Amino acid sequence: MFSNMWNVFKKEVYRVLSDRRLIITVFLVPGLTIYLMYSLIGDVVSDQAEEIEQHKTILYQENMPSDLRGLLNAQLNIDILNLADLEEEYDELLLEGEIDVVLVFDDEFYQIITDQSGVPMLEAYYNDAKQNSAISYARITNVINQYREEIIVNRLSDPSDYMVFDFDSQIVTDEQSAAGQGVASILPMLIVIFLFAGAMSIGPDAIAGEKERGTIATLLVTPIKRRDIALGKVFSLAILSLASALSSFVGVLLSLPKLLQLEGSNATMDIYGITDYAAILLVLMSTVLFITGLIAIISAYAKTIKEASMLIMPFYFIAIIVGILNSFNAGVSQETIVHLIPIYGPINLLAGIFTFDYLTVNLIIVVVSSILYTALFIYILNMMFKSEKIMFQK
């Protein structure tokens, strides 16, 4: 009964695996591109962060008290220069990013605060459109606040009057789940996009392409049951799409530490155990069946590869939007009904698996519902292969 399905399956897989061009575009290019792209993004982000970290602040000042100057020099990587020495307008230089911050203290600033004879003025200028300027300003403000507090404390007879309470904060986090959060916010969406992209790269050619080239009719005059064609096509597409998605997935895993800016061993996927991986694989396999079933139907409906690719696009965008929505979701839903929704359910469940927060019953629901949807798709595809209108209308 299944021998013909197996024949179609083998032929479809062989079709892709025996074509060097397809092997490169379906299996190598996705993983490699993603690895290079994400590594590059990670490198750029980390270079930027490092550059900001190492940037020497250029501060021009007028009438700065020397004790504040000492405080700034002690705490910051900073060059403090005199505004009077500046030959150009400082606002121009701020706009160009040549200097970071300008501080203008009132004449006799230090004298007034020491005598407590008034409230002198300090004016600060910076450019919040320039990262270095904005960050320098924030750092300088911190030191100025600290300086102000010191002066207040000195004015009080009993410095402890100023202290209302002590405050100490410590980060208490499970490194595993912190890394998991990062992974959960991005990977489920990427996985679904990769599965879709994999199926899109071969699905239209395998069905719409056969219609367009007239090779489907050669198949249809053999005694093979239409159901076997549908099963063979969907399963072969599923396996190939899964392999293509895995290539992309490997690309992501390799670039993940750089992408998430998490250094150290806990940043990689070794925080997950065998059960987690098995659950991920189950979700992937059932989701890929749903996606290839859907793409197979669209491809069978379309008259040409081009038409199929165009008709698939809206579904692809919906999947991306669902993925993005999930990235912004604060928590993972444990509702059963959510897991019945195609694409959304699996993405939600994947996010749950990545954060170690999922119910086995929901995993079963995702797998079983995906299989049922796929069965429905295969039934529809079977009917489409039987329909002369769909198969042969020009």
Added chain:
Amino acid sequence: MSLKVDHISKTFTLSKKQRKIEQTDNKRKVAVDEVSFEAFPGEIFGLLGPNGAGKTTAMRCISTLIKPDSGNIYLGDQSVLDNSTEVRKNMAFLTNELKLEDHFTPNYLFKYFGRLHGLDDETIENRKAYLFERFGINKFQEVKVADLSTGMKQKISIAISLVHDPDYIIFDEPTNGLDVLTARTVTDYLLELKDQGKTVILSTHILSVVEKMCDRVGIIIEGKLKVLDTLEAAKSLNETNDLEALFFDLVKESAGEEDVF
């Protein structure tokens, strides 16, 4: 067992584009109109007609690719409507719409289609040895279809369509686009199949092929079967005893006495 076409009709809905090409406002076109004929084992039945007469539609109905709106077709005691899978097991269908995938070699495709017909590997190998030898495919069996000439592709299509040694052979314009030598290989083989007692239906508009090969003919014009007889009897319908003259007369008559030539 004979192949019986029993009052089949087939109507198509024309798309806007097709209506423009056909220069008609009618949304529906009757491609085949109440056509009946019977082809017998050990004979070649020729289905003749000008382009667009309905030959290919009738052949496609016989091949189970499309279903007639009314009427039925029987290959032996199997109906194409009720037992399409069984019918396909014992029938070869060839038309220029049925293509082979460019990426594969004749060897691979022959085995693939042999298996789809439920043959075991030994039978497939035997059939391949015989048919590839017969059509001179051996040298090209490992060359991708994409790299083969039109004639070789056609010969491979014929070989593959016959992989399961069927009793009913339905070939639509099998010599179209072939050079004289290749066309001769094909027509010789069809005569051989006839001698083996197969039921062969041949559709063509090349009258010389019909005269040389067919035992009986059906002439189809604008979807209607105008003549159904032995070749000799059909020719005698025209005073010059010439098939071409008869053919022209029928087309003229159908066009309503207009001078269509």
